[in-house]
Amino acid sequence: MDLQSVKRRFGIVGNSPGLNRAIQTAMQVANTDLTVLIEGESGVGKEAISKIIHELSKRKHGPSIAINTGAIPEGTINSELFGHEKGAFTGATNDRKGYFETVDGGTIFLDEIGEMPLDTQAYLLRVLESGEFIKVGSSKVLKTDARVVAATNVDLLDKINKGKFRDDLYYRLNTVPIKVPALYERREDIHILFRKFATDFAGKYRTDPIRLTEDGVTLIENYRWPGNIRELRNLVEQLSVLSEEQLITAKDLLQIAPKLGNRNLPSIPQDRNSEGGSSFEEREILYKVLFDMKNDLNDLKSLVFNLIKTNDLNVPEKTKISPLAPVINTGKRSFNEKIQPRPAFNSLDETQPVFIDDYDGNYKETEIVEENLSLEDKTVELIEKALKKHKGRRKDAAEELGISERTLYRKIKEHNIAE
Numbered sequence: 001m002d003l004q005s006v007k008r009r010f011g012i013v014g015n016s017p018g019l020n021r022a023i024q025t026a027m028q029v030a031n032t033d034l035t036v037l038i039e040g041e042s043g044v045g046k047e048a049i050s051k052i053i054h055e056l057s058k059r060k061h062g063p064s065i066a067i068n069t070g071a072i073p074e075g076t077i078n079s080e081l082f083g084h085e086k087g088a089f090t091g092a093t094n095d096r097k098g099y100f101e102t103v104d105g106g107t108i109f110l111d112e113i114g115e116m117p118l119d120t121q122a123y124l125l126r127v128l129e130s131g132e133f134i135k136v137g138s139s140k141v142l143k144t145d146a147r148v149v150a151a152t153n154v155d156l157l158d159k160i161n162k163g164k165f166r167d168d169l170y171y172r173l174n175t176v177p178i179k180v181p182a183l184y185e186r187r188e189d190i191h192i193l194f195r196k197f198a199t200d201f202a203g204k205y206r207t208d209p210i211r212l213t214e215d216g217v218t219l220i221e222n223y224r225w226p227g228n229i230r231e232l233r234n235l236v237e238q239l240s241v242l243s244e245e246q247l248i249t250a251k252d253l254l255q256i257a258p259k260l261g262n263r264n265l266p267s268i269p270q271d272r273n274s275e276g277g278s279s280f281e282e283r284e285i286l287y288k289v290l291f292d293m294k295n296d297l298n299d300l301k302s303l304v305f306n307l308i309k310t311n312d313l314n315v316p317e318k319t320k321i322s323p324l325a326p327v328i329n330t331g332k333r334s335f336n337e338k339i340q341p342r343p344a345f346n347s348l349d350e351t352q353p354v355f356i357d358d359y360d361g362n363y364k365e366t367e368i369v370e371e372n373l374s375l376e377d378k379t380v381e382l383i384e385k386a387l388k389k390h391k392g393r394r395k396d397a398a399e400e401l402g403i404s405e406r407t408l409y410r411k412i413k414e415h416n417i418a419e
Contacts, residue, residue, distance in 0.1 A: 001056070005235040010048055010055075013196045014189030018181035022049060024250070030056035030174045035128060037113075037173045038151040038419050040180030043228035049178060053149055054107040062106030065099055070115030077120050079136050090136020100133055100144045113150040113173065118166065122149075123170045142225040165168070181233065183225040190221050192231065197236035205269065208246050212237055223260045285401065289378040380415045383408065392419050 006023060007013070028055045038046045047066055054064045066398065072080050077090075083098030099108055110116075116124070127133050129144050150173045159165035183190060194212065202209035212220070227230055235257055239248060242256055253260050303340060386397035398408040 005025075006026065006056075010052055012045070012048060013193050014186055015192075016186035016189050017366065018179070019186055019189070022178050022180050023052065025178050026052045027056060029178075029376055031058060033147055034174045035147075035173055036149045037176070037408060038149065038152075038178045038180060040153065041182045041226075042153045043230035044180045045113065045229055046153075046180055046183055049180060050109040050149045052150065054109075057107070057147075059106050059129070059147060063103045064107045064109070065103050065268070066109040066111060066112045069120075070112035075115045078115060081120065082123060082133045082135055084136035085138045086134075088112045092137065098133075098135065100127060100146050101142065103146045105146050105228075107147045107149060110148060112152065114152045114154040114156055114165060118164070121166045121169050125172060128169075128172050155327060159193050184223075187221045190225075190232065191217050192237055192321055193232055194220060198240065201237050201240040205240060207240065210243055211247050212253075213247060213249045216253055219253055219260055221248040224279065226263070238242070239401065248391040284383060285367060285403065286375055286378050289375070292382075293317050302310075376415070379411065380417060383411055383415070387417070387419055404411065 002007075003020060003023060005029060006247050012023065017387075026036075036050075036053060038049050040046050051064075054060060067080075079096065079098065080091075080096050081100055083096050083101055086092055086095050109387050110124075118375050123133060127144065127146075128148060133144060134140050134141055156165050161169045177353060183193075188353060189328075191212070195209070196218065198209040198211070201207075204366065220232075227234075239253075239256060239392065244251065245252065382401060383397070386400045387394075390396035394408055394412075395405050398405040401408065403411075411417070
């Protein structure tokens with residue numbers, strides 16, 4: 001079966017390289033018993049990939065079940081997966097078979113595997129390595145021939161670093177990784193999916209399918225779609241029901257879904273609870289300090305350029321001159337003296353002192369003073385400047401600094417700043 005036939009059979013729409021690669025990998029691994037880990041954001045269609053693996057495998061006539069492990073309470077997940085004996089815990093009035101026993105010979109799809117409790121991970125690892133498991137409240141070892149296809153929408157390596165996921169289980173699950181791209185990574189498929197959903201809902205609600213103008217297409221293709229295909233499908237259904245026009249413009253889209261105008265630019269996440277981490281407001285102050293330093297440097301460059309131009313200075317070549325060595329000028333330059341062209345003076349060099357013309361015709365070197373780069377001192381300096389500028393009005397000073405008035409009050413008390 002070729003790629004296009006698989007897409008038609010499982011109702012998959014799109015032709016982006018990332019999507020095609022994921023489907024082709026699923027087709028290649030389907031007829032084996034290898035464990036597969038499907039990675040991708042929520043709503044990208046990971047369960048469709050698991051269906052391809054099962055339906056194209058030799059287990060296609062066996063049972064198949066999809067389980068959201070993140071939705072099962074921690075206290076009952078072992079019983080759900082592996083079963084329990086009568087009396088194993090309060091409420092266990094009968095023996096119960098778990099999913100691994102009922103799906104013997106078939107395929108079990110474990111979604112949101114990253115949310116699985118650590119003790120359940122140990123039991124799952126044993127199943128993957130030997131096919132053995134024990135019911136809750138029993139001492140009898142049972143066997144299963146269920147194939148495991150797992151999926152996750154979180155970074156499992158990050159979970160491992162935080163001690164919330166077993167590394168041995170990760171490498172056992174990750175025998176064959178399949179990455180399903182997010183919708184924003186396959187923008188060429190967004191309009192195709194829109195038209196497909198529009199046709200589906202037109203048949204459901206017995207209306208004509210909605211269409212988009214060119215600016216409407218541009219708008220949906222530039223949106224981030226954090227909910228991926230699920231979010232796009234919900235929007236098309238909403239438009240099919242609420243829109244009074246068959247041809248929808250960007251303006252119409254924004255009236256019904258204003259979020260489409262969001263551009264979701266990257267930002268620094270707020271992590272106020274991380275131990276030893278600086279707060280978001282403190283980072284804002286640091287950025288302001290850096291911008292001020294950049295402006296000061298630009299002003300210094302402009303001053304040097306003006307001095308060179310005004311005084312007709314001949315900037316010396318880069319030489320290995322000691323910063324303390326005197327520089328002697330042989331005399332003033334006459335107006336008729338031919339000035340040799342110099343290389344463009346683009347930046348200040350640490351190995352070369354800067355000389356400024358004095359009234360007596362001699363050059364004197366400037367003293368280079370290193371600026372205090374202490375974040376704490378700069379924070380105090382900025383707060384004092386803001387308070388002085390706004391005559392002690394904390395609200396205006398906080399707005400100028402880009403922080404909350406509460407944070408400003410805390411900084412004033414912390415650094416004992418006079419108001």
